[in-house]
Amino acid sequence: MRLLTHNLLSSHVRGVGPRGFPLRLQATEVRINPVEFNPDFIARMIPKVEWAALLEAADTLHLVEVPKEPIQGYEHNEEFLRKMHHVLLEVEVLEGTLQCPESGRLFPISRGIPNMLLSDEETET
Amino acid sequence: MIDVQTKMAERAVELLCVPEDKPCYVLDIGCGTGLSGDYLSDEGHYWVGIDISPAMLDEALDRDTQGDVILGDMGQGIPFKPGTFDACISISAVQWLCNANKKSDVPAKRLYCFFSSLYSVLVRGGRAVLQLYPENSEQLELITTQATRAGFTGGVVVDYPNSAKAKKFYLCLFSGPSTSIPEGLSEDTEEEKPAKSTFTAERVPYRIARRGVVRKSREWVLEKKARRRRQGKEVRPDTQYTGRKRKPRF
Numbered sequence: 606m607r608l609l610t611h612n613l614l615s616s617h618v619r620g621v622g623p624r625g626f627p628l629r630l631q632a633t634e635v636r637i638n639p640v641e642f643n644p645d646f647i648a649r650m651i652p653k654v655e656w657a658a659l660l661e662a663a664d665t666l667h668l669v670e671v672p673k674e675p676i677q678g679y680e681h682n683e684e685f686l687r688k689m690h691h692v693l694l695e696v697e698v699l700e701g702t703l704q705c706p707e708s709g710r711l712f713p714i715s716r717g718i719p720n721m722l723l724s725d726e727e728t729e730t
Numbered sequence: 731m732i733d734v735q736t737k738m739a740e741r742a743v744e745l746l747c748v749p750e751d752k753p754c755y756v757l758d759i760g761c762g763t764g765l766s767g768d769y770l771s772d773e774g775h776y777w778v779g780i781d782i783s784p785a786m787l788d789e790a791l792d793r794d795t796q797g798d799v800i801l802g803d804m805g806q807g808i809p810f811k812p813g814t815f816d817a818c819i820s821i822s823a824v825q826w827l828c829n830a831n832k833k834s835d836v837p838a839k840r841l842y843c844f845f846s847s848l849y850s851v852l853v854r855g856g857r858a859v860l861q862l863y864p865e866n867s868e869q870l871e872l873i874t875t876q877a878t879r880a881g882f883t884g885g886v887v888v889d890y891p892n893s894a895k896a897k898k899f900y901l902c903l904f905s906g907p908s909t910s911i912p913e914g915l916s917e918d919t920e921e922e923k924p925a926k927s928t929f930t931a932e933r934v935p936y937r938i939a940r941r942g943v944v945r946k947s948r949e950w951v952l953e954k955k956a957r958r959r960r961q962g963k964e965v966r967p968d969t970q971y972t973g974r975k976r977k978p979r980f
Contacts, residue, residue, distance in 0.1 A: 610778055610798040613814045617807040617847065626811055640796075646753040646776060653814065694776075718787055721780075721802035721809045725834060728806045728843075 606717050608666075609650065609693040612659050614719070616705035616712075618727045624707040627658030630665050632701035632714075640694045647690050648680045654693070663692060735821055738898065739766035742819040742859040743773060745887060745902055745912055754816035757851065759804055759860070760823020762786045764795035770819070771796040778815075780804060805840030807847035814851045818858035824901070825862045828869050841873060845880035848903075855906030858882075862899055870899065877903055889915040948973030 616625030656674055663671040671692050672685060679685050703712040703719055710727070713720050748754050754775045758767050761779025763786050770777045777797035781787055787799050802809060805827050827844060828837045848858060864870035874886065882903040890896035891914065902912070943950045951973035959965045 606798050606800075610800075613811050614800075615809055615811045617809040625809075643753055643774070646755075649753075650755065653811075655811075716788070716791055718784075718791070718799055718801050721800055722782075723803070723806050 606698050606714055606719055607694055608659065608662055608696050608698075609654075611662055611698070611703070612654055612693070614703065614721075616708065616710065617721070618705055618708045618710055618723060621705060621707045625705055627655055627661070627706065628703040628712070629706060630662045630698065630701060630703055632666055632698045634698070634700035635666055636697045636699055638695055638697050640690070642687060642690050644680075644683065644686050644690075647686045647693070650693065651675055651679055651689065654689075659692070666696065666698070668692060668696065733765060735765040736769050738821050738861050739769040739819065741889065741898070741915075742766070742821065742861055742900060743769065745859045745900055746817050746819065746857050747912070748775075748817060748857075755814070757808070757810075757815040757818040757848075758797070759808075759818060759820035759848075760826070761790065761797075761799060762821075762823075764790035764793055764797070764799065766819060766821045767795050767797045767799075768793075778810075780808065804844050805835070807843050808851045810851040812850045813853045815856060816853055817856055818848060818852060818860075820858075820860040820862070822861060822863060824860045824873065825864055825869065828865070828872065838872060838876060841876035842879060845877045845882065845903075849880045849882060849905055852905045855904070857905070858901075858903040860901040860903070862901060864899060873901065877901065881905065883907075887912055887914045891916065 611628065611630055614626075614628055616628060618625060660671065660673065670688055672688055676682055676685050697717055698714055699717045701714045703714065704710070705712070708727075751774070756770055756775050756777040758770065758777050758779040761767050761777075761781050762783070764779060767777050767779050767790075779790070779795070779797055779799040780802045781790075781799065782801070782803050784801055787801055790799050800809075804823070824844075827841050830837055852858065862873070864873065870886065877884075882905060884901070884903040887900045887902055889898045889900070900914075943953060952968060955965050955968060955972070
């Protein structure tokens with residue numbers, strides 16, 4: 606599971622709503638995977654990224670060189686885009702857990718696949 | 731030999747009408763082993779897949795797909811922030827929502843939960859193309875009703891409607907202002923054969939035609955019998971005795 610996906614994942618447990626974000630990440634196994642750089646895509650995803658959650662996740666994974674906030678005119682700043690590309694798309698979490706901040710419910714991550722299945726009681730009515 | 735799934739994925743992406751050369755963030759519902767996802771990656775898009783079967787997702791891992799996959803039940807909602815995805819596709823998955831696997835499952839509720847959460851995770855003006863195999867027209871109607879309730883506009887595109895084998899249903903949903911849905915493919919492309927009936931605003935002047943006829947006359951009886959025949963009801967044949975003046979005894 607890449608950090609971009611983690612940044613956009615939200616808990617859908619009943620009654621949580623918008624407070625189900627961001628999911629707290631705990632990782633025991635991480636992998637770096639090279640991915641082709643596409644500046645258009647990264648530039649378009651920057652506005653959607655939640656920076657606080659990204660910084661927290663990067664901190665948990667002990668990543669270095671993570672920009673603290675979007676720079677003015679980031680669409681043309683290739684260095685900035687490359688750093689974001691590395692953080693968002695090249696870092697994969699293979700084993701770990703995601704925790705819903707509101708309900709405390711844990712979603713396990715196994716082989717890079719987060720398990721978001723809910724039980725009957727937790728499903729939204 | 732191109733797989734059927736890949737061909738359907740290609741058609742679904744075509745129906746999405748995303749601008750060329752613009753990489754999108756796409757949600758693949760019921761991604762399975764990632765066949766449709768591979769097609770998305772080939773087109774330069776980034777995608778996230780969601781599927782309920784761990785076995786299929788393990789297979790997807792073995793195939794080393796480029797998108798992330800999530801183990802989840804679409805009937806419980808899509809667990810993403812609002813406005814995450816530019817588009818969504820689904821190949822042969824949505825009809826499973828109509829099956830009630832557990833006694834507590836109500837298909838209509840699960841469908842509504844799925845469509846309303848899908849509406850939320852798409853950006854404003856985002857599109858979703860869902861290829862599905864509806865069992866019958868009631869099932870298709872149930873699905874489209876729940877999609878409309880969730881706020882989507884759009885319609886069903888039917889490819890090759892006259893072929894039992896090649897017939898495919900694509901539910902095209904738009905989350906923004908309504909636009910026209912694309913034409914379905916058909917075998918004879920030379921003939922301009924409309925798949926839907928043409929509606930005209932012309933009203934048949936029925937009442938005016940009936941006003942001239944005297945009630946209970948032979949003409950009136952014949953007209954009524956013809957009307958019932960048009961309605962498909964069983965009517966006795968017209969003979970020389972139809973509407974005959976009876977003796978005062980009647």
